[in-house]
Amino acid sequence: MRSYKSHLLAGVAGAVAMAAAAGSASAETWKYAFEEAMTDVQGVYAQKFKEEIEANSDHEIQLFPFGTLGESADIMEQAQAGILEFVDQSPGFTGALIPEAQVFFVPYLLPQDHETLVDFFRNSVAINDMFPDLYAEQGLELLKMFPEGDVCITTQEPVHSPDDLNEVKIRVMTNPLLVESYRAWNATPTPLPWGEVYGALQTGIIQGQENPVFWIESTNMYEVSPVITCLGHNNFTTAVMANKDFFDGLSEEDQQVVQNAADAAFDHIVEYQKGLHEESLDKIRQDAGDDVQINILSEEERQPFIEAASQVEEEFVEMTGESGQEILNQMKEDLAQAQGN
Ligand code: 6CS
Numbered sequence: 237m238r239s240y241k242s243h244l245l246a247g248v249a250g251a252v253a254m255a256a257a258a259g260s261a262s263a264e265t266w267k268y269a270f271e272e273a274m275t276d277v278q279g280v281y282a283q284k285f286k287e288e289i290e291a292n293s294d295h296e297i298q299l300f301p302f303g304t305l306g307e308s309a310d311i312m313e314q315a316q317a318g319i320l321e322f323v324d325q326s327p328g329f330t331g332a333l334i335p336e337a338q339v340f341f342v343p344y345l346l347p348q349d350h351e352t353l354v355d356f357f358r359n360s361v362a363i364n365d366m367f368p369d370l371y372a373e374q375g376l377e378l379l380k381m382f383p384e385g386d387v388c389i390t391t392q393e394p395v396h397s398p399d400d401l402n403e404v405k406i407r408v409m410t411n412p413l414l415v416e417s418y419r420a421w422n423a424t425p426t427p428l429p430w431g432e433v434y435g436a437l438q439t440g441i442i443q444g445q446e447n448p449v450f451w452i453e454s455t456n457m458y459e460v461s462p463v464i465t466c467l468g469h470n471n472f473t474t475a476v477m478a479n480k481d482f483f484d485g486l487s488e489e490d491q492q493v494v495q496n497a498a499d500a501a502f503d504h505i506v507e508y509q510k511g512l513h514e515e516s517l518d519k520i521r522q523d524a525g526d527d528v529q530i531n532i533l534s535e536e537e538r539q540p541f542i543e544a545a546s547q548v549e550e551e552f553v554e555m556t557g558e559s560g561q562e563i564l565n566q567m568k569e570d571l572a573q574a575q576g577n
Contacts, residue, residue, distance in 0.1 A: 263294035268322035269311040271329075271430065271474075274301050276454055277384045277505060277512075278324050278474060284504040285322075285476070288497035293490060297322075307429040309410070316375050318479045326384075326474040328409030334370050335556045336563045338413035342552050343469040343545035345567065346383070347575065353383050353471060354506045356574035362566040370559075371475075377483040379498040382505055384472040385448030386513050390461035392443050394531060398422045398540050407433050407445040416551045417469075420544040437461050448472045453516040458528050464520070467533045467541050476501075 268285070272278040279301055286297035300320075305311050308329040315323035327337035339345070339362075347353050357363060363381050371378040395401055401423035408414040410427040418425035426442050436442045437460035444461050448471075452458055476498060483491065520528055533541075553561050 263296070265296045265298055266321040267298050267300060267319075268324075269300035269305050269314065269320050270324035271302050271308050271311070271326060272451070273454065274299070277448075277450060277509065280508055281382065281476070281501045281505045282324065284501040285497045288500045289493060292496065293493045295490070295493075302430070307431055309429065315477065315479050318481060320479065321482050322379075322476065322478050324474055324476045326409070326472065328411050328414065328472075330475070331411035331413065333374050334367075335412075336370055336560050337367070337475075338411055338552060338555070339560065339563050339567060340473040341411060341413045341417060341470065342549050342564070343417050344542050345549075345571070346471045346473075347571065348386065348468055348471070350506075350510060352574050356571055357382055357506075358502075359574065360567065360570035362563050362570055366563055366566060367475075371477060372480055375480045376477040377480045378475060378477050379495065380476045380502050381473055382476075382502055383509070384474055385450055385509060385516075386466060386468070387446050387448055387470040387472050388452065388464050388466040389446045390444055390452055390457050391463045391465065392461060394463050394529060395465040395467075396531070396533065396537050398544060404444055405442040407436060407442045412555060413548065413552055417545070417548050420547050421541060433457075434460060446470075449513050449516040449520070453519050458520050458524055462524065462528045464517075464528060464530045465533065466531070467538055469538075469541060469545070 266289070268282055270278040270282050274283065279299075282299050286299060289295055289297050300311070305314060305320075308325055311320065311323050312325045312329070312333070314320045315325075327334075327340045330337040347356065367381070368378045389395060389406065391404060391406075393400065393404075398421040401418070401421050404423050405426050406418050406423045407428045408418060408425045410429065415425040415427060428436060428442070433442075433445055434455065434457070437445065437457070445457065447457065449464070452464065458464060478494065483494070486494065517530060521530070549564070552564065556563075
């Protein structure tokens with residue numbers, strides 16, 4: 237006859253085995269795709285997100301950088317279909333899906349000062365309370381939006397006024413409002429997916445493009461469009477999302493782990509970006525020397541670009557109606573708050 241003690245031990249062993257089995261059943265591998273390389277800003281964010289999830293849960297994150305699963309539009313489709321659990325897609329490509337997300341392309345709306353910008357992204361009611369509902373309508377749980385850096389234009393010839401952009405073919409992300417911005421500045425905007433940009437510059441199909449400087453440096457854009465002009469018109473925003481059915485199906489504990497990881501990665505990435513713009517410009521200067529020209533436009537030179545921007549803001553409201561107007565108004569309130577006004 238088995239003793240009481242041996243019954244107890246068998247019971248405990250059984251319970252441990254069941255817990256282990258339950259644990260391994262709930263430990264999942266989640267797929268996360270983004271639009272850049274592992275060492276670019278989105279990649280640094282994604283690696284921190286992965287590190288946090290894996291340190292605080294049994295789950296694993298499998299990262300898919302640019303090129304491994306297709307273009308930006310492809311990874312968004314895969315996330316909406318639930319093939320991917322997480323995706324980073326910039327509003328520059330989300331214009332058709334969520335027209336209001338184009339607000340990030342109203343020129344001269346976002347501040348240039350890093351601390352003010354970070355304060356805005358952290359506390360914005362538009363970003364944290366209004367945009368999640370718009371993403372949810374598309375089957376997406378918006379986890380975080382963050383800035384990637386000051387956008388500059390790269391061209392073949394110097395640009396000191398909108399007249400210098402006259403009929404210059406500038407590649408933009410596939411976003412109707414970006415098209416309007418470059419039209420307002422006399423250029424011929426050409427929307428293209430990212431994978432086609434280097435080749436199109438090399439063959440002369442386009443003459444320029446715009447992007448944050450870390451990206452101009454890491455993708456060698458300056459080799460094929462060597463004049464870099466910074467007119468202070470925008471900071472590149474990106475957004476990290478989860479498939480909404482997947483997120484809603486998680487336990488409350490796992491939802492919290494995901495949200496905490498997104499917050500921790502935000503803190504990490506805004507710290508990482510301090511000085512990145514200048515460092516990237518220096519790397520370009522070191523690599524290309526006199527083959528590149530870098531022009532930071534003066535306040536006076538920026539004026540005609542700023543004046544044309546009011547037309548773009550009106551076009552944003554025309555494109556997006558009442559809902560876009562509400563987002564824009566709220567963003568302006570949030571920005572005033574961040575600027576301490
Ligand atoms: O211009 C683009 O398409 C790309 N730019 C950046 C900074 N990240 C990803 C995006 O595909």
